Amino acid sequence: MSHRAVPLRRVLPARLAGFVGPIARDEQGVIDAMAARRASLNPAQLLNRLPLTAQLYESVWRVRSLGLLAGRPFPIAEELAELAAAVQPALLRGGVVLDVACSEGLYGRHLAQRGAEVVFIDHSRAFLNRALRRCASLAIGDRVDAVRTLAAHLPFADGSVDAVVMGGSLNEIGDEAAAMAEMVRVLRPGGRLFCMSLIPARSRRARLIQSLVGWSGIRFPTAARTVASLGASMRLVEEHCDGIVLRITAEKTPLVAPSFRQPPAS
Numbered sequence: 001m002s003h004r005a006v007p008l009r010r011v012l013p014a015r016l017a018g019f020v021g022p023i024a025r026d027e028q029g030v031i032d033a034m035a036a037r038r039a040s041l042n043p044a045q046l047l048n049r050l051p052l053t054a055q056l057y058e059s060v061w062r063v064r065s066l067g068l069l070a071g072r073p074f075p076i077a078e079e080l081a082e083l084a085a086a087v088q089p090a091l092l093r094g095g096v097v098l099d100v101a102c103s104e105g106l107y108g109r110h111l112a113q114r115g116a117e118v119v120f121i122d123h124s125r126a127f128l129n130r131a132l133r134r135c136a137s138l139a140i141g142d143r144v145d146a147v148r149t150l151a152a153h154l155p156f157a158d159g160s161v162d163a164v165v166m167g168g169s170l171n172e173i174g175d176e177a178a179a180m181a182e183m184v185r186v187l188r189p190g191g192r193l194f195c196m197s198l199i200p201a202r203s204r205r206a207r208l209i210q211s212l213v214g215w216s217g218i219r220f221p222t223a224a225r226t227v228a229s230l231g232a233s234m235r236l237v238e239e240h241c242d243g244i245v246l247r248i249t250a251e252k253t254p255l256v257a258p259s260f261r262q263p264p265a266s
């Protein structure tokens with residue numbers, strides 16, 4: 001089935017009144033919120049714009065990667081179960097979830113199949129097209145949408161989404177702090193964030209490899225730094241680390257009404 005044949009229900013106009021900008025789709029159904037923005041991309045990001053990378057990434061590397069990096073067997077099913085548990089409140093309410101820097105939409109596809117409405121975010125048109133096509137072939141094309149933009153520039157209003165997920169992308173995203181601040185900004189109070197990322201290795205050999213990979217723009221922020229980048233409005237719910245594979249779940253704290261002090265009795 002071609003992607004064009006799938007009726008997109010269009011999560012954005014229906015559910016996200018907070019979308020900032022015109023909702024104009026290209027012929028694949030992707031909304032381009034990046035066209036006017038000049039972005040300087042690192043080599044890893046440029047590689048991800050190639051159709052060949054988009055074709056091979058998930059099936060060749062992604063489904064095996066955590067098993068190789070965690071220092072123990074770590075099947076993809078276990079990762080996806082952790083993800084779904086982390087954002088369970090959003091699944092229960094059929095909430096809107098952003099899959100930021102989604103590639104082929106591994107996380108978003110899983111969540112859309114479990115009740116969420118998903119907006120895929122990536123700067124790579126090749127990856128977004130693939131994410132939409134894969135959803136179409138799973139008959140969940142009506143539960144997803146796709147926006148081409150940078151993670152540090154999410155075109156959504158403050159507090160407009162129920163959950164934000166990011167799988168393995170913090171390492172190549174460029175400005176991690178700005179991207180994290182954006183993801184936190186668009187979350188509603190009580191909304192959940194799940195982020196899997198790779199941290200610095202312990203062994204000298206592995207650290208050497210990580211520093212060599214650094215030429216491509218890939219970085220390995222520590223767990224402490226990643227947690228700190230969540231900022232004061234987020235409460236850490238869970239933190240797990242196996243080998244260099246960090247997973248954090250955090251929740252945006254509900255808004256607290258200002259408290260008024262009683263004037264002292266005269």
Ligand SMILES: C[S@@+](CC[C@H](N)C(=O)[O-])C[C@H]1O[C@@H](n2cnc3c(N)ncnc32)[C@H](O)[C@@H]1O
Pocket residue numbers: 045048049058062100101102103104105106107121122123124127149150151152166167168169172173174
């Ligand atoms: C490691 S892959 C992500 C894998 C995917 N999240 C998953 O779990 O399979 C990195 C992805 O991030 C995207 N990306 C990198 N930097 C980005 C940025 N600044 N804004 C949006 N997407 C970005 C790339 O195009 C690529 O699709």
